[in-house]
Amino acid sequence: MQRKLLLLPILLFLLSEASAQSTLSVEYIMRDPKWMGVFPSSPEWSEDGKQIFFKYNLDGDPADSLYKIDLANPTQISKVHWAEEKALARPQSDTNADQSLRIYRKDHQIILEDLKKKTSTTLFEWHEPVSNLKFLANENRIAFNSGGNIYVFDRASKSTTKATNISNGNKPKEKADDKAGFLESENLQLLNVVRERKEAQEKSKAYRESIREGFDEFTYYTQGKNLSNLQLSPDERYATFSIFTPASNKNTAVPNYVDASGYTEDLNARSKVGNSPSKVEIGIYDLTRDTVYFVTTSDLPGIKDLPDYVKDYPEKTWEEKERALTLSSPTFSPDGKKAIVQIRAFDNKDRWIAELDLETGALKTLDRQRDEAWVGGPGVSGWGGGTLGWLPDNQHIYFQSEATGYSHLYLLNVASGEKKALTSGKFEVFDPFLSKDKKSWYLTTSEVDPGERHFYKMPLMGGAMEKLTSMTGNNAALLSPDEKKIAIIYSYSNVPAELYVQDNKAGAKAQQLTSGQSEEFKAYSWREPQIVRFTAQDGAQVPARLYLPEASKKNGAAVIFVHGAGYLQNVHKWWSSYFREYMFHNLLTDLGYTVLDIDYRASAGYGRDWRTGIYRHMGGKDLSDQVDGAKYLLAEHGVTPGKIGIYGGSYGGFITLMALFNHGDLFTSGAALRSVTDWAHYNHGYTANILNTPEEDPIAYRRSSPIYFAEGLQGNLLIAHGMVDVNVHFQDVVRLSQRLIELGKDNWEMAVYPVEDHGFVEPSSWTDEYKRILKLFNSTLLDKQQ
Template identity: 40%
Template sequence: MRTVLMLALFTWSATLIAQQEEEPRKPAAALAVEAKLRECLAGPIEKLDLATVMLGEDFFGAEPTSVQWADGSGGLRFSWKRWDEARRRTWSYVLGEDAAKPWPEDRPAPPHGTFDRDRAWRVFVEGSTVEVENMATGEVSDIVQVAEAISSAVFDADTTAVLYRTKSGVYRVSLSRPALKQLLVFGDGVRKPEAKGEKKKRKEGLAGWHETIQEELFRILWERTRNKERSDEHAEARKKVFPEIPTYRAPKGFAIRGVVISPTATHVAVSLAATDGKKAKVADMPDYVTADGYTRSRPTRAKVGDVTGERRLEIVELATGDVVQVKEPSPDRKAWPSSPSWSADGRFLIASARADDDMDAWLLRVDPKTGDVSVLHHRHDPAWVNRSEVRARWLGDTSRVFFVSEATGWMHVWVADVAAETSRQLTHGSFEVRRPQATPGGERIYAIATPTSPHVADLVSIDAKTGAMTVLATDGGGRRFWLSPDGTKIAEVFSRANQPWELRIRDLDATAKPKVLTDSPSPAFKSRTWLTPEIVHVSASDGVKVPARIYRPARPRPGKPAVLFVHGAGYLQNVHQWWSSYYREYGFHHLLCEAGYTVLDVDYRGSAGYGRDWRTAIYGYMGGRDLSDYVDAAQWLVEKEGCGKDRIGIYGGSYGGFMALMGLFTSPGTFAAGAALRPVTDWAHYNDGYTSNILDDPLESPEHYRRSSPIHHAEGLQDHLLICHGVLDTNVHVQGVFRLQQRLIELRKHDWEVAYYPLEGHGFRDAASWYDEYRRIFELFERVIGRP
């Protein structure tokens, strides 16, 4: 018996060891499901289904990204994948060729870099190597390679050298001869409070008198003092022959966060962030499904109102190592200068500053010798200043800069003359101008604008002196573009409401026909007819016309159920005539239409694209005016579309999930069912950068947080609720759902459920997770508002 047991144990041990030495077993069943799903993509599909829609980019097509010009203005490089490829890769296109080609896998594509003043050369960093590219020939040369990572590199003012920065300091390398010079050392530790190089002075008063008497009485003390003076004089003399490299140390309690070198190699602007003092408490996030099977915690972020840390901007003079701190723009407002930028000739330095309460922003001219500032443009907003404002760029090789500002209520292009310290508005009208880019000489500015319609992104050309604006492309749809280095062409990704993004190249001529370089959607997508949703306007209770997109079913279901979709982010536009970033939802809405549902997608108050007043209408109260637009939209569906009053559902993710909760909690009976995906349940637990803009500080304005947070209104739930959340969400923490779940339990609420996704974050990545989430949403609507 004992022999049999020993033999069995030996056999089991040998089998276990053999299994451990083999390759890990694959999740064969799950892999087979995914492979089977993708078989349908190669040809036409007779009936659209949820699993296919949730395949995402593989079905709809991948948007070309990371677009950059190459070979001067003679070609492009970009990131893209065909529908049948597993991952993205780099592609290249040369003007005049028939098609784009994959970049060789064994040769890394050069990253984005910085041009010289004439845009004849480009410098970029590859790990620990600085490389320059001749834009006329495309030839790339290594300039210097060091034993540490290089974080940035730029040309000097006359393109005779490259200036670059590492963790250890700032360097200059000549382009004409092998000469490398270190300009600044980043020292360890912190800066002493005494000014560096200050000569010791004899003490004054009683202490000084005693010091004089001591040297008069004692020879040794007298000799030490004389020897120290001679040593100091000798050191100063040596510096004239063998100059020391200046050393910069961050002041106590601060760490270096960014360095910008002047093109003349005379100064360095150093951005600093506070590290000492009271520490913000960071929330931990548990990760349950890990590679080794053990639960681990991940640090995420602090909550709104906690310590965000002071920021500071300092200027270092490279010849002496002298340091000055850039001053704040207003004596009665706490504001921190940041984002330094030098003119191409190094004569001017600009920076921006933003008030601690986000109600003021400044564009500044900085004197690098004194740290004094002059205000070029000041924006005050009683709500909060838009984050994209007063971020200036240089207008060619001039002393002027251009930026966007909402000073007149709409986002427009402004120009500031840094030398004259003046600014003026360049474009005018009740429309938005976004993403401006200037030609190399600064004569013209190209931008995306909405003069035709707030729902169409036109390409416009603006005279940089007069502001005269010409619409170059009126082909509808939407676009993002990249101006060529020579200023004669653009590369753009273009789309329509029912056509995904494609990359194309065109001359800057209103009559020029663009050449399309990509073909992204799968054959399955192309085999179907896709809707262009009609844009309608909902009459809100305050008399405002709120834009929306409507999907009308060909055969409405009895009872006429309807679903309202709420886009996320808050400040985002989704009612437009270009391809939506919510392309899975676009496909889901087609499925709902085919099932007999009407779908309405609203650009509620707080959305982008409609000016400053629309953006700030939610100040102090999220879930107020924005939610009222949805309550009004539900009534509009009943009155204008004949939808059933008790058959209206609502769903959305992130901010949209928050809105779904607020709708069910504060307007019971309006929405019979709602799905809140990755929702914010309590704004006091979200981040500071986004939340404090709109709701102020939680200790100063606690009522803003109480009335805006769903968890404080959970007692109002009467209808059906589904909550879906990724456990690894580092943006909107799943802890918020746990807290709301406990509140609903204690309130003894019914008809609610929660689904957690252990391996997903804020934006789901896997098609299986997307499918499971939207299957639950569809089943909720079918069960509650789609019933016979």
């Protein structure tokens, strides 16, 4: 009888586990994504606004092809023949101010299209490569680049002139003395034919110079430097260009052990953080004065400012000097009389927008955005990128800034310096652009909710925003050429992307044009995760996706998922780019797990303070948000202590390592996928923003890198990594594994994937990896007593 009583709890446990089943399996959900159906992407309008083209794959091709829908018959989806697709291409094209004319190159011909009359005319032929075709302020004149110089075609005279004279070589050395030497003098006296030929050459040269009408042609020699971004001002007064001098930084090599050759081949990869800066100079070619000079930056306010973190190194002497800068190519006003330049400090703690004095190369600062962490955010991030341009009045510029803590759209009067915010509030603005008539803005924002995206229209000089889309989720909108309709790629939390179209007006109903889910995919009832907020230890409200199992299946275990990329949003109401993980979370929930997916500190979508919350300490607030999430599950959702696992890839793998190394009392097991283990071995562009450089701020790297905390491993760790990962190198986990070996840790294992880069491709690799993750959680979390 006693033996039967002892067996009863075990039997009950096995029965409860058996009851927690799922129609899903890892093998099922990690197949080639084609099993899910066909989903549209990259929509484009036909010029007449009657058709929508998009990438699709109805025929099971190896890759997506171009398809189209004619709005006159919206139920018919047809594949675009390659000949039609080729005819649609308009490489090297530009439109005039009112977008009634377009120029483009086809083969060797430069063609002018009248978009209203639907006629085409060949303007001229040019048998050399052409780039940067554009209408000038005088729209009868067209500029283009060829052979490293700018040419201008005049539509009235049908003539082409060379506007610049640039040579990618060294300036010829002037002869110190043309006087003939002894040997030449003797030769000319002795040999009549040689003397006569010499005299004929000199007469010919003198004649050629006499017919040049006294014009001594100016040539700018680049001295072999890399010249790029050559452009002509719309008024044809100046040309500008960039001189790029790359830094000589050591790149790393990633061995490919399964190269088709049968030999181990090295893949060239990025350099590591702390590399020296490349140099960018902006040259101005004055076409009237025949001279070239360069933009001067020494007068920028704060160019010598030291960062705040220097106070943590009192023993070090910090030299006050001009910081290295990156300059964008000048952006000209429509009339070409003015130009602005965006300048970024190489340490990315300053962004200046300045007016360029084209006559002298001097800069007048119009706006300075300083961030002791790093300058970034929607429409702001990127070297020389982001939102920046002129209004048609040639007086106002527009740009985005995080001056209020959220990325908003601003106007600035160049003459008066007056700055005006066109949008404001605790939301962010994405991809603003001007309407064709230049009277309105179109923009996407998160005003409704951080987890939604909607399309708006707003008056040019500011005012109320008119919300044009209404479907809850993500509305990726594309206006038709006549701006009468909107094509929308729309998705919801549990509904993959489909193509819709609606009239361009508030309240208009969106019509669904595609329906690509397979019957197999639709057979399962995919969950709509709850969006919750829990309180972090510093009082912040942390957003998360929550998956709750049915009460009858609940096993007291929980898994926390950590998204990658750091600056990325995954707590939202649209179909996630982490769709495999989303399906895996449905599987886990079927099995009785509670799943939490957190937009931790540094995630996108919540403004500047959230974005920079990890400055100088990765594994700080981003990690404590996972800890507080685990405590939230324990307190609010009946999760059993000792039954919490954590996993994630890339940045998520890094956090998983930090969680197991620092909070083994809370996290019993974790799977670290393609994880950074030492930030001093990652790239410069990403890491230096957050942690500065290891040479200048070693404190930040020491407290942010998992390899320094490996002795804290208590729970069960799975490391998984692709061996040809050129982003987070396999070397990262090799070094960590050696550290774990030396520490005598035996509660970890590593799975390696010989043919995989950072983002896995092969379904077999995805399947193997997630079978191991599920096995880890099942074996370490579900054998805990309830």
